[in-house]
Amino acid sequence: xxxxxxxxxxxxxxxxxxxxxxxxxxxxxxxxxxxxxxxxxxxxxxxxxxxxxxxxxxxxxxxxxxxxxxxxxxxxxxxxxxxxxxxxxxxxxxxxxxxxxxxxxxxxxxxxxxxxxxxxxxxxxxxxxxxxxxxxxxxxxxxxxxxxxxxxxxxxxxxxxxxxxxxxxxxxxxxxxxxxxxxxxxxxxxxxxxxxxxxxxxxxxxxxxxxxxxxxxxxxxxxxxxxxxxxxxxxxxxxxxxxxxxxxxxxxxxxxxxxxxxxxxxxxxxxxx
Amino acid sequence: xxxxxxxxxxxxxxxxxxxxxxxxxxxxxxxxxxxxxxxxxxxxxxxxxxxxxxxxxxxxxxxxxxxxxxxxxxxxxxxxxxxxxxxxxxxxxxxxxxxxxxxxxxxxxxxxxxxxxxxxxxxxxxxxxxxxxxxxxxxxxxxxxxxxxxxxxxxxxxxxxxxxxxxxxxxxxxxxxxxxxxxxxxxxxxxxxxxxxxxxxxxxxxxxxxxxxxxxxxxxxxxxxxxxxxxxxxxxxxxxxxxxxxxxxxxxxxxxxxxxxxxxxxxxxxxxxxxxxxxxxxxxxxxxxxxxxxxxxxxxxxxxxxxxxxxxxxxxxxxxxxxxxxxxxxxxxxxxxxxxxxxxxxxxxxxxxxxxxxxxxxxxxxxxxxxx
Amino acid sequence: xxxxxxxxxxxxxxxxxxxxxxxxxxxxxxxxxxxxxxxxxxxxxxxxxxxxxxxxxxxxxxxxxxxxxxxxxxxxxxxxxxxxxxxxxxxxxxxxxxxxxxxxxxxxxxxxxxxxxxxxxxxxxxxxxxxxxxxxxxxxxxxxxxxxxxxxxxxxxxxxxxxxxxxxxxxxxxxxxxxxxxxxxxxxxxxxxxxxxxxxxxxxxxxxxxxxxxxxxxxxxxxxxxxxxxxxxxxxxxxxxxxxxxxxxxxxxxxxxxxxxxxxxxxxxxxxxxxxxxxxxxxxxxxxxxxxxxxx
Numbered sequence: 001x002x003x004x005x006x007x008x009x010x011x012x013x014x015x016x017x018x019x020x021x022x023x024x025x026x027x028x029x030x031x032x033x034x035x036x037x038x039x040x041x042x043x044x045x046x047x048x049x050x051x052x053x054x055x056x057x058x059x060x061x062x063x064x065x066x067x068x069x070x071x072x073x074x075x076x077x078x079x080x081x082x083x084x085x086x087x088x089x090x091x092x093x094x095x096x097x098x099x100x101x102x103x104x105x106x107x108x109x110x111x112x113x114x115x116x117x118x119x120x121x122x123x124x125x126x127x128x129x130x131x132x133x134x135x136x137x138x139x140x141x142x143x144x145x146x147x148x149x150x151x152x153x154x155x156x157x158x159x160x161x162x163x164x165x166x167x168x169x170x171x172x173x174x175x176x177x178x179x180x181x182x183x184x185x186x187x188x189x190x191x192x193x194x195x196x197x198x199x200x201x202x203x204x205x206x207x208x209x210x211x212x213x214x215x216x217x218x219x220x221x222x223x224x225x226x227x228x229x230x231x232x233x234x235x236x237x238x239x240x241x242x243x244x245x246x247x248x249x250x251x252x253x254x255x256x257x258x259x260x261x262x263x264x265x266x267x268x269x270x271x272x273x
Numbered sequence: 274x275x276x277x278x279x280x281x282x283x284x285x286x287x288x289x290x291x292x293x294x295x296x297x298x299x300x301x302x303x304x305x306x307x308x309x310x311x312x313x314x315x316x317x318x319x320x321x322x323x324x325x326x327x328x329x330x331x332x333x334x335x336x337x338x339x340x341x342x343x344x345x346x347x348x349x350x351x352x353x354x355x356x357x358x359x360x361x362x363x364x365x366x367x368x369x370x371x372x373x374x375x376x377x378x379x380x381x382x383x384x385x386x387x388x389x390x391x392x393x394x395x396x397x398x399x400x401x402x403x404x405x406x407x408x409x410x411x412x413x414x415x416x417x418x419x420x421x422x423x424x425x426x427x428x429x430x431x432x433x434x435x436x437x438x439x440x441x442x443x444x445x446x447x448x449x450x451x452x453x454x455x456x457x458x459x460x461x462x463x464x465x466x467x468x469x470x471x472x473x474x475x476x477x478x479x480x481x482x483x484x485x486x487x488x489x490x491x492x493x494x495x496x497x498x499x500x501x502x503x504x505x506x507x508x509x510x511x512x513x514x515x516x517x518x519x520x521x522x523x524x525x526x527x528x529x530x531x532x533x534x535x536x537x538x539x540x541x542x543x544x545x546x547x548x549x550x551x552x553x554x555x556x557x558x559x560x561x562x563x564x565x566x567x568x569x570x571x572x573x574x575x576x577x578x579x580x581x582x583x584x585x586x587x588x589x590x591x592x593x594x595x596x597x598x599x600x601x602x603x604x605x606x607x608x609x610x611x612x613x614x615x616x617x618x619x620x621x622x623x624x625x626x627x628x629x630x631x632x633x634x635x636x637x638x639x640x641x642x643x644x645x
Numbered sequence: 646x647x648x649x650x651x652x653x654x655x656x657x658x659x660x661x662x663x664x665x666x667x668x669x670x671x672x673x674x675x676x677x678x679x680x681x682x683x684x685x686x687x688x689x690x691x692x693x694x695x696x697x698x699x700x701x702x703x704x705x706x707x708x709x710x711x712x713x714x715x716x717x718x719x720x721x722x723x724x725x726x727x728x729x730x731x732x733x734x735x736x737x738x739x740x741x742x743x744x745x746x747x748x749x750x751x752x753x754x755x756x757x758x759x760x761x762x763x764x765x766x767x768x769x770x771x772x773x774x775x776x777x778x779x780x781x782x783x784x785x786x787x788x789x790x791x792x793x794x795x796x797x798x799x800x801x802x803x804x805x806x807x808x809x810x811x812x813x814x815x816x817x818x819x820x821x822x823x824x825x826x827x828x829x830x831x832x833x834x835x836x837x838x839x840x841x842x843x844x845x846x847x848x849x850x851x852x853x854x855x856x857x858x859x860x861x862x863x864x865x866x867x868x869x870x871x872x873x874x875x876x877x878x879x880x881x882x883x884x885x886x887x888x889x890x891x892x893x894x895x896x897x898x899x900x901x902x903x904x905x906x907x908x909x910x911x912x913x914x915x916x917x918x919x920x921x922x923x924x925x926x927x928x929x930x931x932x933x934x935x936x937x938x939x940x941x
Contacts, residue, residue, distance in 0.1 A: 022779070097667070
């Protein structure tokens with residue numbers, strides 16, 4: 001199918017559909033008036049207001065704290081898990097882990113959120129705690145849904161790697177642990193980094209699971225946005241969204257670049273052997 | 274000579290399938306020993322057991338008199354050259370070769386000297402800063418060897434290291450490896466499925482099939498005196514014909530009695546008779562010990578490969594004289610061209626040249642069975 | 646005599662590496678699912694009861710039809726049916742819009758493909774709440790679309806608060822999730838297969854029908870899974886774009902949670918889970934694929 005008029009038109013229409021709301025969002029964040037449908041004049045007023053909004057800034061800090069912690073923990077645990085899974089010989093265990101790892105990815109967020117919340121509440125009651133839910137429960141929840149994605153990024157890189165590399169390292173005098181750090185990790189690093197970035201953005205953007213596992217007044221940005229949209233919304237929220245958008249866009253581009261470099265390196269080494 | 278490695282009763286299974294069946298083997302210091310066999314015969318598994326990457330289900334791996342079954346790879350005085358070289362892509366040539374020394378925290382000046390020495394040994398002087406992923410196959414090969422030798426292991430294990438190289442480079446590397454082995458005196462345990470490679474490089478060849486050692490010997494012994502049909506067929510080409518030992522040095526096959534040099538069989542014992550294609554003389558039919566019809570002639574450059582139907586059995590003869598298809602010819606065999614082997618589980622599986630491989634054999638057998 | 650030193654044994658290190666995750670997965674993925682069942686079948690004092698489940702099936706409420714006639718309906722069954730209906734419609738629309746789109750991208754040049762796919766992913770990274778909210782402003786009676794129509798002197802459309810609005814929102818939110826897996830499969834399709842099909846006499850449409858479509862099925866199944874499941878369980882979209890008039894399963898669970906009726910919320914979630922599992926099992930049987938396949 002050559003690029004006919006029809007296909008070009010179709011592509012353009014879909015892209016318009018996908019980007020229209022975003023474009024509107026960005027445009028209206030610069031609206032001088034309070035309206036979200038009528039644009040009067042360009043202004044940075046809402047961005048200024050945003051930076052004076054303490055509650056929102058606090059929630060931003062919370063979100064970053066949560067995302068950084070969750071991504072670090074899930075990356076370390078997930079990479080270790082991927083290494084272990086890759087070398088697994090017992091097929092029943094590999095299959096079981098495979099299924100369990102996929103559950104958070106395939107399950108609706110609401111089920112994951114509710115299930116974790118119920119468990120936390122129950123355990124909290126068991127220990128007679130005043131509040132069961134807090135930053136810590138949210139952190140546990142975030143790590144849980146980030147883990148499968150980290151494993152998903154690291155495992156293929158492990159499988160692409162020549163299994164003889166860590167063996168060669170051990171052969172030449174490294175203990176198995178050192179062999180991992182000196183031979184395997186450099187090879188899978190692009191996958192680890194991509195996994196970590198993915199975990200970070202997932203945590204940053206999560207709403208439903210955070211909603212159900214929140215407590216103790218710890219608000220993340222998405223939850224703050226949700227509360228804001230319950231009342232009348234001003235373009236201030238759009239300003240917030242625009243900023244988030246560009247941050248995540250940048251991260252996405254970085255991930256792409258890493259992926260490009262890694263791909264090029266692999267193509268080169270494949271030609272040689 | 275000192276035994277450096279002894280394998281006693283080594284048995285290993287994967288997923289319920291027995292890959293090594295009670296292997297017993299002594300490897301001597303300073304020798305170039307080759308494990309030879311078809312894919313899946315277990316030769317790589319033996320290598321990995323010596324290297325420490327697998328643990329035996331039964332049996333012992335003994336190194337200089339000590340049992341090392343539970344010693345992890347990084348503690349063994351054995352180094353491996355892997356099939357795809359396993360060079361670390363994120364390190365350059367120098368760092369790859371220096372890797373084991375860095376592990377041992379050897380001082381920089383000493384590392385410099387030893388890396389230089391190694392690169393000289395493998396004729397890669399000046400390559401220190403090069404990116405390993407940009408090297409040719411042969412060059413990567415040599416870096417892998419340098420890296421494996423730099424810590425002066427007692428034994429070097431090589432897992433089909435030349436299989437990825439093209440023919441002429443492979444021949445050069447064979448000479449190189451032999452030279453390095455003799456210069457360093459290190460015991461080489463070499464794995465390959467290429468019998469020509471094994472014959473040209475080894476001091477000792479161990480022929481393996483189905484997880485069992487079939488024969489151990491020098492290249493000449495293995496070639497001239499294979500112990501069963503498998504070895505005879507795997508090494509070089511062989512015609513393997515059914516025969517009966519009438520008495521010492523007399524064997525009857527295809528309806529004719531031949532003088533030969535082997536003795537020690539029971540009277541009238543059924544045996545496998547091996548005749549190498551290059552040892553058969555073609556003569557006019559009336560002067561021949563056996564007679565047959567030529568069914569195929571292939572020009573191979575060095576010689577002609579002739580398939581002859583003698584008494585229903587297809588022989589292969591290598592000769593520089595041209596014979597035509599459908600010609601009737603006679604053949605003569607000198608006594609030393611005939612080698613007698615005891616019957617084994619491999620009898621009847623090899624030696625008939627109606628096809629060269631087992632695969633085609635199976636296909637044509639299936640066809641003819643279907644027709645009946 | 647030969648004790649394996651801990652850090653030395655390869656197997657020991659592997660076990661140590663996998664252990665934390667295995668424990669974590671059991672505690673935080675598997676066990677919570679059992680908690681849903683536990684809460685669903687117990688009352689406030691944690692005694693066993695089927696009351697919650699029964700309540701799900703027997704609660705009724707009054708609904709006024711278009712003709713103004715009041716009718717009694719099973720509340721939660723209606724909600725379920727409605728969620729399913731909207732989700733299926735959205736999924737089909739996503740498929741109709743996304744499949745050709747994915748195909749067109751996969752036929753483009755390598756550089757263009759990369760750019761276009763990145764562009765497709767961009768909306769996914771914009772906060773889902775805000776995207777949905779933006780649609781709300783677009784679809785409002787006084788929103789942008791109606792202003793635009795007004796400029797063209799066309800009559801205004803009442804869009805917000807209709808099922809259509811909810812569908813539009815869902816399709817918008819989930820379209821990239823349909824496009825990406827289908828594209829991914831199509832991009833990996835061996836060019837040689839298409840060449841071979843042409844070589845053997847297929848026209849362009851024939852190639853599409855007989856080679857591309859069958860081979861892209863795994864991507865389609867993936868895409869359907871990734872759209873259907875979230876669209877059944879969403880609660881925000883229906884709240885904002887349906888103006889609170891259309892309660893979906895997600896809304897039901899959420900409101901019970903806010904009212905602190907944890908046991909009943911769990912009951913709804915439990916029944917939803919069972920239906921989901923059944924659907925997955927059915928899909929697996931029909932397509933012969935394990936839906937829980939992911940990238941592993």
